Amino acid sequence: MIRTGEQYRDSIRDGRQVWINGERVNDVTTHPMFKPIVDIRARIYDMAHEKATQGVMSYVDETTGERNAIGLKLPYTQQDWHDKRLAVDIVLDDIGGIATRVGDETIGEMWSLYDGKDVLNEVDPRFAENIERHIHRTLHEDPFHVSANTDPKGDRSKPPQEQDPDMLLHVVKETDAGIVVRGAKYETAAAYANQAFVKPTIANWGDAKLSDYAVGFIVNMSAPGLKFICRTGFAGRANPEDYPLSNRCDEIDTLLIFDNVLIPWEDVLFYQHTKAATFIRATLHRYSAFAFVQRNLRLADLMIGAALFNARQTGLEKQQAVQEKLSTLAVYRETINAHLTASIACGERSPAGLMMPNQSLLYTGRVQACSRLHEMMHLARELCGGQICVTPDAASFANPEISDWLDKYYTVNENWVSDDRRKLLAFARDLLNSDYAGHRLTFQLFAQSPPFAHLGAVFRNFDFDSTLGYVKKAANLSDRVVQSSAEPRLKRVV
Structure with a gap:
């Protein structure tokens, strides 16, 4: 069920290793550079419980009878999107600023995996069930879900195998319990989130069909071996009277270090197949x-x-x-x-x-x-x-x-x-x-x-085929001159 703001705060008081301004942070919920944005995320949780906003921020699941966050709801109708849009507007009106990384914008990447289950299943059938299970787990357990995307990358003129291998996150070992990963990712809000969808940066893999760098998984932010090294925050630097947005809406970016982190097999979403990784990157932002x-x-x-x-x-x-x-x-x-x-x-x-x-x-x-x-x-x-x-x-x-x-x-x-x-x-x-x-x-x-x-x-x-067809007819071209290479268009809803 949807959590309260205080339940969210309790969930990130887990002893995670966080640094900002070169100092170790004991509690991100009270640190002056983290507290304002943590309070905003907690406020979003609380708005789902308050009478004035509950109907906009949440819905009752037909199968469980429980209230879930509208931002995490799988979209099946146009009204679902209107509802999501209204919920975001209500939040931004309430906080008086812009907050981007609060969860509703990252769950859509999981829906892209959901769409690609058949493709991923053809490549490697081991992980299809993990995708659907995690989508529904996120929906019903209401964690603060973010995504980890960009690696430090190092020298981009070289493939990852020809430089420090940790420049791109990769698998270093398989065990009965899961895969062990090393490397780093940049991720906004990681230091005060519950979990992240970690996905590969498309690298110079050459003709490789399998790569230890082609991996995607869900990581629990309290996992042993994770380290959070954050950029300095804008909050607390100056009087809020002079910098009202800096002190209220700053979202802290993090270099998330994976120092031999174990990812259980049930949290692995795809692994090794570069075809799967390339497919996911191409469709990642459709929602x-x-x-x-x-x-x-x-x-x-x-x-x-x-x-x-x-x-x-x-x-x-x-x-x-x-x-x-x-x-x-x-x-x-x-x-x-x-x-x-x-x-x-x-x-x-x-x-x-x-x-x-x-x-x-x-x-x-x-x-x-x-x-x-x-x-x-x-x-x-x-x-x-x-x-x-x-x-x-x-x-x-x-x-x-x-x-x-x-x-x-x-x-x-x-x-x-x-x-x-x-x-x-x-x-x-x-x-x-x-x-x-x-x-x-x-x-x-x-x-x-x-x-x-x-x-x-x-x-x-873009539907290039329709423009080609229009010009073909208008210019009276023969069939042989128009060879479309476009992908088939998806079914449009009327």
Whole structure:
């Protein structure tokens, strides 16, 4: 059943080996750099129990009669996707910021495995049951589930076998109990999660059909041999009055070290076969991309709101040049919205019978959302003006020796007094100019895959056959000139 926030906190007080700023962390639930985001994840759990939000955040399972989290529900209908989208919006409204790695965005990668069961079963039938069992276990036990993806990689001009073998995570030994793995993965939220789906980075395997690097499994974050080495956090560095988002919504990234970690056979999802690993990488984001793109949509909302408030504060919103910039931000936002909405409306049946967002529309929306984000952030900076980078901090506004001067110059009119002006400028600075803002920009660009892979996903999923057929007929071409190599299209739901 769905857990409470306190049950979640108790579950990660397990003695795991976590370091941040070079120091060992005794309790991630209370450490000042972890506590804000742990509290957000706990808040999401609690929202599934509160009367006002329970109906949006959870549903009653027909087979068990128990309440489960809506974000983990297998999607079989278009309404399932509308429900998931609403639940994320409710959470982001509640926390007043963007939190990406909270579980609903990573469970979709497991659904991709579910879709690929038949393919994986053909390659190696040992692990098909593990996939389905873990999906339902996650659904009913409600752990905080993340995913570990990118390796340090080392020298990419060399195959992994020709350098330090630990640069890519790999199997070093098989035992009766399971496989033993070594290496490292980068994973956001790993230090305060319960489990992760660990998957391979596609490497230079050459013509190998079998590889110890082609492995995917579920790892329990309390497993012996795991070490969590985290980047420094943004929370606690400065006054929350000056950096409200940094101190509330920072999601800590981790270098997750696997120092001879035993993975039980029942937690192995695929192993050795490079064909299976390549297949999984190609289909990995068919569901999870939706959640990531939705976060870009809400980030656009924050930028538009901050820019529009600033224009209204300073009386510039009626200028044509300002309206054009605001409209450009609105077009960016609505382009994302249109792709998300259309991907549901034109949904497709997956190989396992799930409702899959229309792949061409979803991946095209991801390209638009990620590739233009830096432009939109700069446009929002222009609209907010130079004061976001020169305004004194909250302590200065509170100092009686100088507060009168700051009140004088930061009070715009009777509606916008200095305190509200300061708060808006501090929020915009943290959203657009801070270390946190720069980190989010890079994170959104690379969180699922690099930009070239975004376009590659569009290429693999766009219906090129229909355009070829249209031109073949319009140009009166013979049948022999059109030899389509495209994969058969999935069944579209009307």
